[in-house]
Amino acid sequence: MSTTFPGWTSLFSGTNAVRALALAGGVALQAINIYIATTILPSVVADIGGLDYYAWNTTLFVVASIVASALSARLLRRSGPRGAYVVAAALFGLGTLVCAAAPSMPVMLAGRLVQGFGGGLLFALSYAMIRLIFDEALWPRAMALVSGMWGIATLVGPAVGGIFAELDAWRAAFWSLIPVTALFALLATIVLPRRGATDAAPQPLPLAQLVLLTLAVLTVSAGSVPSGLAWNVAGVAAAALLTGLLVWVETGARQRLLPRRSFVVTTPLGALYATMSLLAVAVTSTEIFVPLFLQVLHGQSPLLAGYLAALMAAGWTVGSIMSSGADERRVGRAILAAPALALLGMATLALLIPTPSGGEWAALGPICVALFCVGFGVGLGWPHLLTRVLRTAPRDEQDLASASITLVQLFASALGASVAGMVANIAGLTEPGGIAGTAGAARWLFAGFALTPLLCLLTAARIAREIGRR
Template sequence: MSERELGWGALLAGRNGVRSLALAGGVALHAINVYVATTILPSVVADIGGLDFYAWNTTLFVVASIIGSALSAKLLQGTGPRGAYLTAVALFAAGTLVCAFAPTMEVMLVGRTIQGLGGGFLFALSYAMIRIVFDEALWPRAMALVSGMWGVATLVGPAVGGIFAELNAWRAAFWIMIPLALLFGFLAFATLPARNQDGNERSNLPFAQLFLLVVAVLALSVGSVRADLAWNAAGLAVAATVFALLVLVERGAVSRLLPRGSFSVTAPLGVLFATMSLLAITVTASEIFVPLFLQVLHAQPPLVAGYLAAAMAAGWTVGSIASSGAQGRGAARVIVAAPVLGLLGLVTLSLLVPTVSDGRWLVLGPITVALLIVGFGVGLGWPHLLTRVLQVAPKDEQDLASVSITTVQLCATAVGAALAGMVVNLGGLTVPGGVPGTSSAAFWLFAAFSIAPLAGILTAVRAAVLKQGVKASV
């Protein structure tokens, strides 16, 4: 195959172009919804009440997304690519409709749960379809395109949500997503195959492992809500115990949550998933708390702080696109570069963000560059890590491996968010609070989270040398 055939033209032209639009659009829809909902939530509470359930809007959405992602392989096997994607679109649209009509916060939470389930399906299936509808030579570019939608969403979502919030029309923010969902559903119906021709997997649902996974994530999330070391430790202990039980159950299970070798650091899949998880956790620290730090410590208004924090997501998108054509040793080098740049960025942020300034660009400029470096680094390696997952997965677990990419990413993000909450609370965000507490929390967050890319360097070195044909151990 020529270099031209490996380029973006082959992915974005003709029938491949329509398929790319459908798959990237599904992820963009899910991702934009995440940021729109976060932006308009204060307006929702002001209108229908439910402040006590504020955090559960995100918690239930994330948990439902993890469930949807984990069940995507079974949906794909049962209904085929076209049917699975249409089911995901229908669930997402139904949940969005419930949110748009919600008279109370309780109803809103039902809608957010359905939305999360459909969004989890969309997110996972978009990655899973890449293996099915594109030639292997196009996988890295397709992975870069799909994962790059999170950067687009970070720029578009807050703006859309902010506009409707200022117009006191938060329900319209949900309404506009329904026709978009139907459009991507139509594209999927027109271009995706009805059946997966090489799909030979048949399995029951891994209910026990899925239940344990959800319990572990919830335990960690609940453990992060207080600035109490004993409470935090209890949450960590419960989560670690349940996760250990999950690994035990998974090893002896007929119906698997993740492909063989996923929980072994000596197996190719285990190395790849460990690297992906550490990179996702690296990004989480920047994504959640940087807007708050910029407002309190560097005198930035909410909108400006939000878009400065989006530099990380923009860097991820640019890095993914820039490295997607790398092959052989080039691909190996960008995999190793990912955690190295992430470590450099977090260490820089730990030095710059805790300082108090009047918001001059002499300080904000280097902070923005550091955020770009974190995102750019992770983006460089991401498409190639995902491609290697598909290449080394057992032949009889290809569908499961495809959707496990999203399951691992969502779980790592949820874990990272919970750990970040623990660190900032213990670091002084709430006690003593104010500028001194926020400054201390910022330092400890970036310093503690630097451990993730540092460990990621070790796993990335091993992941970089994996070649197609190396199979996961049983």
């Protein structure tokens, strides 16, 4: 049985167009900031130091976003769509101010923490409201649009970050976000309703799970600091123990972060969450280091390196938009193609990026294709994975399912970024450093994380079989 979904015209007409603009705007602000920060980080480290904590800029940002995503439903219920978005934008702006004025890496990390909290609220609210304000038939299109804002970010973020980095004015890149944030808050007060449609009684927050989740990410991040192999292994082991404890507590808890049986990979929901997590890790874990690798190993400027790194997100956007209108017969094939293409791209990058070049396009061209291939593969399946989470979750846990979309993605991204930092440091990024150390880090990073799409082939195949039986 095939289902035909409404076209893009239905999403971009009348009231739907204004609603779509509001949701897409929140994600765009978060995404553009991420690519600005990724592009200028080499310049930041060169100015204020802190190479050992390079990956922590992403880890702390995402940890704060995870906590914010868990709190987003409560903020939405209490403040309404308009108030929630304004609060999120204000927090994001405050964190950006701290980053712009940071005299040292610890202050920068504090700013990234606040910035990540505000940005995480914007990110989670945008996804959570799709189920509330659009008809179900428009969910795949709306998911693709919101995800597609990362494509806008690939154009704007690296340009802003790269230009200011080349002018030796990386602080101005953060300052430039302040008026944009203010304009976004003003837009929210105009186009979003004051109150939401839900009057559900507030539920207690699953504090134990949130604490364990945060500790797991921070522990593996602490282990990624180059203090010796024993310290690195201890960090991973502690994080694995905390994650196992999180699963145990969540399984028996009355107040949960995820819908029932989400941690059982053999269930439809468990397979969906596992596939989402593995695909998110494949992109996030490696993407943050691509600008550094391209600058050190392939002689690229900060601007061009930022744009080339953004090819993963560009491919994600193109893949999402292209597959968003797929009927049921093609959805299974799109989900199965996602890890296959990501695996092909990661394996290619493991071969090509560690080999230094003078920046000739004969060497960069295949790297660009591989970067795009990884993102394109993930994008093919992404809107359908998110939509199926909402359709598969029990009716009495739809709020949990909505919030879980960003929670699972961000948790996987945080762990991936932390482990990536550990792998890169162990492989020689900081010691011996230089060309040889960076090449070793690139080789081990891409080869190691190629295992994630390889494992994802198993869970994606299960989802595809389930779809084929319907």
